[in-house]
Amino acid sequence: MARASGQIALPLDWSAGGANDGPLIVGTSNADAVRYLRHVSTWPWPVRTAVLVGPRGSGRSLIGRLFARDTGGRVIDGHDSVSEEELFHAWNAAQASGTPLLVIADAPPAEWQIALPDLASRLAAVPVLTIGDPDDCLARDLIEALFAQRGIAIAPEVASYIVPRMERSYAMIHRIVAVLDAASLEQGRRLGVRLIRETLLSQGLIDPDLLERQDSDICR
Secondary structure (H helix, E strand, O other), X not given: OOOOOOOOOOOOOOOOOOOOOOOOOOOXXXXXXXXXXXXXXXXXXXXXXXXXXXXXXXXXXXXXXXHHHHHOOEEXXXXXXXXXXXXXXXXXXXXXXXXXXXXXXXXXHHHOOOOOHHHHHHHOOOOEEEOOOOOHHHHHHHHHHHHHHOOOOOOHHHHHHHHHHOOOOHHHHHHHHHHHHHHHHHHOOOOOHHHHHHHHHHOOOOOHHHHHHHHHHHHO
């Protein structure tokens, strides 16, 4: 199958998730993080821990599962999902065993307000990998992938119409797909530009002035 236009080819395939996972779409916003996590052998010694920071809905948990599957490493999905003492011991265990540790978080360690001094000092030396906001290509590919997960095949122009008219965030992408899916089912209509336009406006998911400017540009 040909890659979608926004995806970046990597030496090994990290696109196959588990039974309930969709594909990992790699683009400019996450390629550096994925590349680093795929090459554990190049991690600076003796640091065997990395922190992955990104918005919810950005695929960070899927990246963590693929990391655990392919490296045998441990993943803590949410630095605040465990106590500081457990995180401290996990860091030490990774250093002692050489088995990599990945911590997934909403923000970098400097913003965690850590009370345990020994943990704070150790995390200060940990590489922080960041997933940025989706660019046009990744946003388009993610919209298509999320619809595919719902069993909906959309025409290429659907995602191309949505992307320039939406707030550029992963949360908004997930919300728009859910809203459009519900609207299509409720009204018994296929997802075309007219339904998308009506739904985005009625749900307040887009600035009407921006929508008018974008639509006007298309007509010129």
